[in-house]
Amino acid sequence: MKKPDMKEARKRQQKEIKYTKYKTKSNKFGNNKTYFVRTYGCQMNEHDSEKICGMLESVGFKKSEDIEKSDIVILNTCAIRENAHDKVFGFLGVLKHIKDTVNPNLIVGICGCMSQEEVVVNELIKKYKYVDFVCGTHNLDNLLTLIEQRIQTNNRQIEVLSYEGDVVEDIPVIRESKYSAWVDIIYGCDKFCTYCIVPYTRGKQRSRKKEDIIEEVKQLKESGFKEVTLLGQNVNAYGKDIYNDYNLANLLSDVADTGIKRVRFVTSHPWDFTEEMVDVIAKRENIMPYIHLPLQSGSNKVLKLMNRRYTKEDYLKLYNSIRKKVNNSSITTDIIVGFPGETEKDFNETLEIVEKCKFDGAFTFAFSPRENTPASLMKETVSEEEKMDRLHKLNEIVNKYSNIANKKLEGTIQKCLVTDVSEKDDNKVCGYTENMKLVNIKGPKSLIGKIVEVKIVEAKSFSLDGEYVK
Ligand code: SF4
The missing domain is CATH 3.30.750.210 (Transcription Regulator spoIIAA)
Structure with a gap:
C-alpha cells in the first residue's frame, strides 16, 4: 500500500523529469468484462478519463452505460472544491448500495486529484471498505496493474505516489x-x-x-x-x-x-x-480568438493573499492588449468572492474590474477552504451569508455583460465547428463558434464534423440559436 503524503507532495526539488513510454499489457484480462467511468472536474480530468478508457479497452474491457451491470466502475475525481468532494462521496453511497444489492462483484476504483489527498485516502481506508482500489495521478499509467492485482488477489490496492511527477508518453486514448x-x-x-x-x-x-x-x-x-x-x-x-x-x-x-x-x-x-x-x-x-483568463479578484490586497503574483493593473494591461491586438476576441474569467480578508471595499474593486472588462462570461465561486492549503489556515472573515450576497451581486453583473456579448452576435454569420446533435432539440445540431459560444443550429445531422457558416438568429443567456447558411 502506498498512501499520499502532502508534505512530500509540496516539495519542489531540481530533479530532472523522467520521460518514459507507456508499457502495453499483453494479458487481455478485461475480455468479456465491462467498465463505467464517471468524471468530475476540469478538462484535464476529462482527458485523463479518455486515457483510463483507452487503457481499459486495450486489455479487452468494453464500455457500459449501465453501472449496475458493469464489472468495474472508476470515479475520476476532482479536489478543487468542496462540492466536488461531496458529489464523489455521495456517489460512493450509490455504488455501495449496488454492491450490497445487485452486483456484489462490482469493482470500485478512485483516480484523480482526490486520490492524492492524504485525508481522503485515510477516510477511504477507514470508512469505505468497499472501495477496491485507489490510483494516484502520477501513476495513472499503472492503473491496469492495480486492477489486475485486485482481481487476482481479491485484496484492496492503494497506490498513490507523492512526488513531483514524470511524463509518460503513448498512453492509449479513447477520445470522446x-x-x-x-x-x-x-x-x-x-x-x-x-x-x-x-x-x-x-x-x-x-x-x-x-x-x-x-x-x-x-x-x-x-x-x-x-x-x-x-x-x-x-x-x-x-x-x-x-x-x-x-x-x-x-x-x-x-x-x-x-x-x-x-x-x-x-x-x-x-x-x-x-x-x-x-x-x-x-x-x-x-x-x-478565445481566451480564458482567470482574474480571481480585483483587489491587489486579496490577489496578494491569494499569491496570484499580479496586480489588477497588470491584469488590465494584459486584458487591454488582448482586446486591442486580437480581432473579435472573447475573454472569460474565474472569480472567487469571500476570500479570507476580503472587505466590502475589496469586493467593490472586483465589481469595478468586471464593469471595465465586460467579460464574455465568468465562472464565479464563493471561497471554500481546501484542506492542507495555506488559505485553509487563514481566518475566515466573510460570513457564508455575505459570500452568497456578494456572489449574487457579482453574477448579476457577469450575466448582464455575457448577455450583451451574446446579443451583439445576433444577425451575424459565425463559423461553427458542428460537434453533435443538440441536447435541447433532436432536430438540431450544435457546435461552437470561434469565440467558444455554443450554438444550437437548425440544420441537417450531416453537418456534424464540419466547420460551417451559421447565421445567429437569437441570443439566449448561455447559448445562441442559429441557422445553417453554408
Ligand atoms: S495557477 Fe494557481 S489556481 Fe491554477 S492550478 Fe496553479 S495553483 Fe491552482
Whole structure:
C-alpha cells in the first residue's frame, strides 16, 4: 500500500523529469468484462478519463452505460472544491448500495486529484471498505496493474505516489469526440495560489517535449480532427522547465503550422502570459480568438493573499492588449468572492474590474477552504451569508455583460465547428463558434464534423440559436 503524503507532495526539488513510454499489457484480462467511468472536474480530468478508457479497452474491457451491470466502475475525481468532494462521496453511497444489492462483484476504483489527498485516502481506508482500489495521478499509467492485482488477489490496492511527477508518453486514448481533441502540453503547477490544491495533487510543472505534442497534433489532423485544445493547469508556463528558448508562443506557432483548422488552449495564468503570446494569437488565423483568463479578484490586497503574483493593473494591461491586438476576441474569467480578508471595499474593486472588462462570461465561486492549503489556515472573515450576497451581486453583473456579448452576435454569420446533435432539440445540431459560444443550429445531422457558416438568429443567456447558411 502506498498512501499520499502532502508534505512530500509540496516539495519542489531540481530533479530532472523522467520521460518514459507507456508499457502495453499483453494479458487481455478485461475480455468479456465491462467498465463505467464517471468524471468530475476540469478538462484535464476529462482527458485523463479518455486515457483510463483507452487503457481499459486495450486489455479487452468494453464500455457500459449501465453501472449496475458493469464489472468495474472508476470515479475520476476532482479536489478543487468542496462540492466536488461531496458529489464523489455521495456517489460512493450509490455504488455501495449496488454492491450490497445487485452486483456484489462490482469493482470500485478512485483516480484523480482526490486520490492524492492524504485525508481522503485515510477516510477511504477507514470508512469505505468497499472501495477496491485507489490510483494516484502520477501513476495513472499503472492503473491496469492495480486492477489486475485486485482481481487476482481479491485484496484492496492503494497506490498513490507523492512526488513531483514524470511524463509518460503513448498512453492509449479513447477520445470522446471525433472532431475536437484535448492535447496535454504541461502537467502540474508551481504557482501555489494559496487557495488551490492542484500543486499538491498534480506535482510540479512538467512540459511535454515539443516534438511529441506536434506529432500528436499532426496525427489528429490526419485522422480527421478539426480542433485541438492544448491543455495544462497553466499552459503559459509551457517550456520553462525544459527549454531556454522555446515557450508557449513558439509552440502555438508550430501547432498552427500543422494546418489543423482550430487551435485552442486552456488554462492561462496572467503572470506567465507574454506579449509574444498575444502577438502569435493575433497573427495566426487558426488560433482561436478565445481566451480564458482567470482574474480571481480585483483587489491587489486579496490577489496578494491569494499569491496570484499580479496586480489588477497588470491584469488590465494584459486584458487591454488582448482586446486591442486580437480581432473579435472573447475573454472569460474565474472569480472567487469571500476570500479570507476580503472587505466590502475589496469586493467593490472586483465589481469595478468586471464593469471595465465586460467579460464574455465568468465562472464565479464563493471561497471554500481546501484542506492542507495555506488559505485553509487563514481566518475566515466573510460570513457564508455575505459570500452568497456578494456572489449574487457579482453574477448579476457577469450575466448582464455575457448577455450583451451574446446579443451583439445576433444577425451575424459565425463559423461553427458542428460537434453533435443538440441536447435541447433532436432536430438540431450544435457546435461552437470561434469565440467558444455554443450554438444550437437548425440544420441537417450531416453537418456534424464540419466547420460551417451559421447565421445567429437569437441570443439566449448561455447559448445562441442559429441557422445553417453554408
Ligand atoms: S495557477 Fe494557481 S489556481 Fe491554477 S492550478 Fe496553479 S495553483 Fe491552482
